Amino acid sequence: MKQGQSSRTAEAAAALRANHFQNANNPVFSDPFAFELTSRGWKKLLTTPLTVKVMNSPVFNRTLGLLTGQVVGRSRYAEDQLKAAIARGVTQYVLVGAGLDSFTLRQAQQHPQLKIFEVDHPDTQAAKQNKLQQLGELPENVEFVAIDFEKESIADALARSTFQQDHTAFFSWLGTTHYLEPETTLKTLASIVKIAARESEVVLDYSIDYRELDGIERLGTLFVSQFTRFLKEPLKGQFRPKVLHQAVTQMGYIVMEDLSGNGLSERYFHARPDHIRHTIATHMLHLRLQSI
16 A cells, blocks of 8 residues: 555445445445445446446356455445344444445444444545545544554554443454455454453454465456555465464454355355355454453
């Protein structure tokens, strides 16, 4: 990511959510604000008839459309788990690497008792806040916390905020670990342990080792790798599930669920006529801090 501009991959993810909301029948994840949050270039593509036709064709959805499944699937999964956490009494929601997520616009006012912390790189955050302010008044229960994940811990960043360490929290960390060194991801999870109350939860997506893939999935991963490199945000982080589970268990987490790409396709994309499905190259991991 270049200094002074928002993340290009965050803009691409917003564009995929926008296209899915605007053109899919029975969207897996509905994001009516995604279009306005993305860049001018993406808006032009998303309103060009030929581009829209290609992006929503069965052939595209079976190949590069795996990216759409990944983006909308992870958002749906995370917010499903958040909804259950709120029902259990969680009152703090931390979006780690919030990017251009639109929860603040879609849901903040519906959950006035929920304190929302958007934690992200200051450049991405500044660009997003500018867009949010253009779309309306920011809810009072939202707080923005700036961080550079490669240089600072999330515990240090949240310590500067009004985050209450003695209250349970739900952490959503989407679309970020792929661009971080594995050590940085593990250090961030360990940092959450230091600042979060027992029974707090974390949901994140992560890339599995590409050597475990074959066919179109392996080719697709190589394409995404080259695409993100072109955007100056190369993929760095991959994990073997068993090794990751061992690491987080030693930190004090309980693995509530590790849902594979096939599992996500079965849960959210089963028998869809548009053939959208979730890539098997990434998993969703749901963790809970053990009670003492």
